[in-house]
Amino acid sequence: MANKEVQKNGKFAGSSTLGKLSKIDPHGFERSDNFDYVSYEIFESEYLGVLAHRAKRWNQIIKDGDKKTIHSNGKVKRFCRKGIPDCYRAKTWMNLSGATKRMENSLDVYEKLLETGCSNDVELIEAIKTDLNRTFPENIYFNGKMTDDKRQSLYNILLAYGRRSPAIGYCQGINFVAALILLVVKDEEKSFWLLSTLLDHILPQYYTKSMLSLRVEMEVLKELVSSKYPLCQEVMERAQAPWMIVASKWIICLFIDVFPIETVLRIWDCMFVEGSKILLRATLCVIKQNETKLLLCKDMPEIVKLFESIKTDTTVLECHHFMQKCF
Incomplete structure (x- = not known):
């Protein structure tokens, strides 16, 4: 997270970043003039403790960076769900996805x-x-x-x-x-x-001209919402708002520019070991967290506006809690 707090071995030297946030985040994204520094600093001061704990656990798997190959198993899957430290993320994604072998x-x-x-x-x-x-x-x-x-x-x-x-x-x-x-x-x-x-x-056939897999996922999403949150699905149908219009961008962009970058990376940590199902889990979590607001929407423009605002929602910003709710 904050560069001054991160040591080379992936551990964190401190637990507070209040007043220290740069206008550029650790991944090179420039923070906008209306960026909510206060909320983010509160989130990060807590999240650094989570990252420090996860780094220690990952050090045991990676053997302080010396281990060249990471194999997928139940323990690694649990660890990915709880987040991969930045210093091990590239190696883990490459190994678990099969990209290194290819x-x-x-x-x-x-x-x-x-x-x-x-x-x-x-x-x-x-x-x-x-x-x-x-x-x-x-x-x-x-x-x-x-x-x-x-x-x-x-x-x-x-x-x-x-x-x-x-x-x-x-x-x-x-x-x-x-x-x-x-x-x-x-x-x-x-x-x-x-x-x-x-x-x-x-993600085969997500990006073909027919977008076959994406369309199938949207149908599965509709069925899941109908089953889990039937009132939400009723709102969508009354407004004639198909999930393909509302949520397809989330899936096709893998939540880039939909969620804060930390949350996107946490979803990807799971995606490279578990596949596409994490995309539906995250989508359902967003719907659940916005259920009350969604039930108040009267038409498609209101629904679209509601879901366009999720990037600044603190429940999505707090990526560790969000990922826990996904599972």
């Missing part, structure tokens, strides 16, 4: 994808370049404010993926997913393999 079994593939063109290159390159400067313009690593500008690496990752998986190629939303992976993993080739693993194996 990269090791595909030597030179990434370089060859960048060197060799394909039949849809003109359309693919144009689409990527159109969205490149729209990707995280509030992040110093993507807006030209740092010498370590990651836009070229992001372009390479998206181009290589589009060439390798022409059935998907490139569509809006993938740029944000790839960019966040790059911010966490920090290595271009590893980020490519993690993105490929995510889109082709963990």
Whole structure:
């Protein structure tokens, strides 16, 4: 979290950040002028204690960073649900998703994808370049404010993926997913393999033109809401507000720009070991937490406005409590 509090081994030296928050968060996102520093500092002063405890537990699994391979088991799954420390997050995502093994079994593939063109290159390159400067313009690593500008690496990752998986190629939303992976993993080739693993194996057919898996997930969501929160579903149906319109962005962007970044990363910690079901768990948790407000909505605009405000909701900001409620 706060850079001054974090030591190299993932432990935390202090438990309070009040008055110390930078205008740029640890992942490079610039905090807006209306950012609620007070609420965030209160949250972070508590959350640092949670992170310190989790870092100690993860040190035992990773053996202070020396362990090269992490295998999925019941203990690791529980640990992922409780959060992966930043210093171990990239290695854990790569290992548990299977991306490391795919990269090791595909030597030179990434370089060859960048060197060799394909039949849809003109359309693919144009689409990527159109969205490149729209990707995280509030992040110093993507807006030209740092010498370590990651836009070229992001372009390479998206181009290589589009060439390798022409059935998907490139569509809006993938740029944000790839960019966040790059911010966490920090290595271009590893980020490519993690993105490929995510889109082709963990979330297959979410990003195809038909969005088949996404549409299925929205139908499953409707059934779950009807079962668990029937009054909420009645409100949605009266307002003629299908979940595909209201919640599809949450799933397709994997909650980027929907939740605060800490909460997004916590959801991803689970996604890379448990798969897509965490996306529905998180969606249901949001609906449950906003049930009272949703029941007061009279039409679709009110529903959309309600769910657009969740990013500033303190119940979502408090990512550790939110994740506990998901399970």
